[in-house]
Amino acid sequence: MAFTRATGKHRRPHRLSGTSAKVAGVAALTTTSVVGGLAAPALADDTAKQSTGATQAISIDHSLADAIDAQAAAQQQAADAAVAKAKAEAAAKRKAAEEKREAEAKAKKEREVKQRAAREAERKRLNAYVTPVDGSYVSTGYRTGGGIWSSGSHTGIDFHAATGTTVHSVGAGTVVQTGWGGAYGNQVVIKMHDGTYTQYGHLSSVSVSAGQAVTPGQQIAVSGATGNVTxxxxxxxxxxxxxYGSDMDPVAYLRGHGVNV
Structure with missing residues (x-):
């Protein structure tokens, strides 16, 4: 009985075809291995060369990177140091400015204290009263009677003083009269700061003029024996x-201003 091969796309591959492919693959592999073995020395040498070059390149790259990192770190350190220095200088300037302001404020306060003290001292000095003749005493009292005075009594007090003795203003004021005063001889009349007046008579010479401001204890004349005197x-x-005629008790007046008479 005769058989025929089926035709068409459903035909089954022949067993030899698959086996041949396998054999061809093994041959190719064997050939490749052999060729590869023969070429191995040269390929190994090239690979070694390529490996050595790559290692050198990597080493150089690492050295360069380390240098760059070190430079960057140094620059950062320098920048940090500059910032710290700037901050320190700014802080020092602020501190110096603050210390200067504090010193100026302290100096200003001290000046103000001294000025107030000086003003107070000047006020006290101007309000102070002194005796018209240093180290003297009252030789004739107020309202003492006698024919020597035209009013019949003494309108002031007499201080013992030799000719040429310095005569002081008893307080601060302004000179309103100087010159000859009749029975008083050479005289000085001063309007005091409290609105009262003081008069100094029988002077040998006068050292102030009308309109002049005087202070407590300032010399205004020297004593003498001009006018109606003994x-x-x-x-x-x-x-x-x-x-004349507006007199008041000079002892009470001086004592009322703190002068021990």
Whole structure:
């Protein structure tokens, strides 16, 4: 009985075809292995060369990177140091400025304290009263009677003083009269700061002029024996006005201003 091969796309591959492919693959592999074995020395040498070059390149790259990192770190350190220095300088300037302000404020306060003290001292000095003649005493009292005085009594007090003795203003004020005063001889009349008046008579010479401001203890004249006198001395009066007849007790007046008479 005869058989025929089926035709068409459903035909089954022949067993030899698959086996041949396998054999061809083994041959190719064997050939490749052999060729590869023969070429191995040269390939190994090239590979070694390529490996050595790569290692050198990597080493150089690492050295360069380390150098760059070190430079960057140094630059950062320098920048940090510059910032720290700038901050320190700024802080020092602020501290110096603050210390300067504090010193100026302290100096200003001290000046103000000294100025207030000076003003207070000046105020006290100007309000102070002194005796018209240093180290003297009252030789003739107020309202002492006698024919030597035209009013019949003494309108002031006399301080013992030799001719040429310095005569002081008893307080601060302004000179309103100087020159000849009749029975008083050479005289000085001063309007005091409290509105009262003081008069100094029988002077040998006068050292101030009308309109001049005087201070407590300032020399205004020297004593003498001009006018109606029996000897050298200083005649002193306290008055409510500049003219004769407005007298008040000069001892009480001086004591009322703190002068021990």
């Amino acid at each position: 000897g050298p001395h200083l005649h002193f009066e306290a008055r409510t006005g500049p003219e």
